[in-house]
Amino acid sequence: MGAPCQTLEIPIKVDGCIGLASLWSTRNAVAELTGSDGQVWAVMDGRLDDRDGLIAALVGTGAPADLRQLPDTALLARAYYAWGDDCVSRLIGDFSFCLWDSRHRRLLCARDHFGVKPLYFARLGSVLVISSALRVVRRHPAVSRQLRSEAIGDFLLLGMCAELSQTAFRDVSRVPPAHRLTYSLELDALRVTRYWALEPGDPIRYADPREYVDQFCQLLRVAVADRVRSKPLGVLMSGGLDSSSVAVIAADVLGAAASERLRAFTVVYDTLMRDEERHHSTVVARTIGIPISHVAADQYQPFGRWEQDSLPPEPSLEGLTAIMLDVLDLVSRHGDAVLTGDGGDPMLLPTPVSDQVGRVSATRLLTDVFGAWRRGMRPPFGIRSRLVEWLGESQKVPGWLGRDLLESFDACARWQEIQARRNVDRTARSTAVNEVIDPWWTSTFESFDSGATQRPVELRYAFFDVRLASFVLRLPSFPWCLNKHVLREATRGMLPESVRTRSKTPLAGSPWGAAGQWSSQRAVDLFEATSEIDRFVDVRKFRTMVEGDSLLSGETLSAWAAISLAMWLRCDAKTSAASGTA
Numbered sequence: 001m002g003a004p005c006q007t008l009e010i011p012i013k014v015d016g017c018i019g020l021a022s023l024w025s026t027r028n029a030v031a032e033l034t035g036s037d038g039q040v041w042a043v044m045d046g047r048l049d050d051r052d053g054l055i056a057a058l059v060g061t062g063a064p065a066d067l068r069q070l071p072d073t074a075l076l077a078r079a080y081y082a083w084g085d086d087c088v089s090r091l092i093g094d095f096s097f098c099l100w101d102s103r104h105r106r107l108l109c110a111r112d113h114f115g116v117k118p119l120y121f122a123r124l125g126s127v128l129v130i131s132s133a134l135r136v137v138r139r140h141p142a143v144s145r146q147l148r149s150e151a152i153g154d155f156l157l158l159g160m161c162a163e164l165s166q167t168a169f170r171d172v173s174r175v176p177p178a179h180r181l182t183y184s185l186e187l188d189a190l191r192v193t194r195y196w197a198l199e200p201g202d203p204i205r206y207a208d209p210r211e212y213v214d215q216f217c218q219l220l221r222v223a224v225a226d227r228v229r230s231k232p233l234g235v236l237m238s239g240g241l242d243s244s245s246v247a248v249i250a251a252d253v254l255g256a257a258a259s260e261r262l263r264a265f266t267v268v269y270d271t272l273m274r275d276e277e278r279h280h281s282t283v284v285a286r287t288i289g290i291p292i293s294h295v296a297a298d299q300y301q302p303f304g305r306w307e308q309d310s311l312p313p314e315p316s317l318e319g320l321t322a323i324m325l326d327v328l329d330l331v332s333r334h335g336d337a338v339l340t341g342d343g344g345d346p347m348l349l350p351t352p353v354s355d356q357v358g359r360v361s362a363t364r365l366l367t368d369v370f371g372a373w374r375r376g377m378r379p380p381f382g383i384r385s386r387l388v389e390w391l392g393e394s395q396k397v398p399g400w401l402g403r404d405l406l407e408s409f410d411a412c413a414r415w416q417e418i419q420a421r422r423n424v425d426r427t428a429r430s431t432a433v434n435e436v437i438d439p440w441w442t443s444t445f446e447s448f449d450s451g452a453t454q455r456p457v458e459l460r461y462a463f464f465d466v467r468l469a470s471f472v473l474r475l476p477s478f479p480w481c482l483n484k485h486v487l488r489e490a491t492r493g494m495l496p497e498s499v500r501t502r503s504k505t506p507l508a509g510s511p512w513g514a515a516g517q518w519s520s521q522r523a524v525d526l527f528e529a530t531s532e533i534d535r536f537v538d539v540r541k542f543r544t545m546v547e548g549d550s551l552l553s554g555e556t557l558s559a560w561a562a563i564s565l566a567m568w569l570r571c572d573a574k575t576s577a578a579s580g581t582a
Helices: 051-060 072-090 134-138 149-158 210-226 241-261 277-288 321-332 362-374 383-391 411-421 430-436 439-447 466-472 482-490 520-528 531-535 539-545 554-579
Strands: 012-015 018-021 031-035 038-048 093-101 106-111 120-124 127-131 179-184 189-194 233-236 262-268 292-296 337-340 458-461
Touching (some): 072 179, 106 127, 120 134, 149 411, 149 554, 210 466, 233 321, 241 482, 292 321, 520 539, 520 554, 531 554
Parallel strands (some): 233 262, 233 337, 262 292
Antiparallel strands (some): 012 018, 031 038, 038 093, 093 106, 106 179, 120 127, 179 189
């Protein structure tokens, strides 16, 4: 478990052929609990929230009353002794863990509700390797470099693996979010089962509008407070509403200690494009009284340092990983965790009027719409999106996919399947729910996890708190989710008005500009120098079908995915050869 970072000491527990190790000796030490009938060992990557609630429930089962000084991993072991496998459904937080029960010779592993913490495994004959770091699993000599065709097909269509139980590698699987893995050594039986599903329920209705804001404020504060328990930490603060709100609440929770314990970090563009983040983030930092560091990103180039220290653990569209790594290096000089405002956008997406018809009573819907209009807001009707749905979304399947790939991958059928999954929820807040459960978020969490970045810094996502999300996804779309109305009201008097009322502003340009243009010819040259790419890309067809000087726009995502794949294959081959794992 944990990430392969700078660790001098690795605590290990061994029971016959079973071994548990923590690569983060200061944060995830192996916990051992001895009972009258045997021992339970646990190792965890992450954090348990609502410790008071968990401790109270454990005391109710007969556990000792003095549990407050125990680390999270020891509380996990106690929870297992009290409730067995069902302990997972009683946990809140960002975690992945492995627990060995020597009494019954069985293993219990689990991953948190939204999948903030990764969990990978490889089952190869009598070998079972499990870790929160993909690189750790790949280093086992029984795990091959062979890629999984279906996952690479997804990557070329969408820029990610859409199957949450798979990775890009044939031999390595992932435990999906909100799932647990059990393995019986005696029976040699492995099972992966779901323990939780996001089911928000009907919209909440309060008689007093102030209750919506008060409840939202309370839950967001609880979510932030649970994420600032540790030593000094940072906050990735862009100067936009979401991250600034998290920062100002964190500063309020920390009180007088905020100026020393909390520091903001902001990525800015000074010359490449018009960017106001330096100004707005500085105003917020000054208002709440915390220091701020700015990282200028103008000169970073796609795939920069991929052959050195910034190669993602599997194929990725995150070509500018070096920016985040340098930010995390700065954060690590201050603390071992950093808050982020990611999640505010999907959680607070309003559902268009047309999508609420039949899901919300006509009276309620009309009341919500007119209530929004009275506040000067214009609810989206969603007529265009409905027409697209009725007419059928065009298939974005590239015609240059390789013959070997197409033998095991039906691109057209897969595209339709994925689009259907992305619209699976049909509740009153379907737009937000479908965005929150989209595999893109799992991919994002894994890309910036410390096991992927190889930096000893943990990203903490306050909006992806199960308590907050369960409430926010039941808010009526109008007016509370229009232009993030509830968040703007919650931070009234806390944030500078210029930021609190600021509209979401996309970058006025492309962050890829510093690299110049990637032409189709440049891509073909790369393909021809990468021997493995012809399994997935028909280079001759690519040359014929892909035109234009730039391949960096949204319309050419598949072409850019192919370029990223070729670059990743080339760099991974060199890394594997250098480490002797080729």
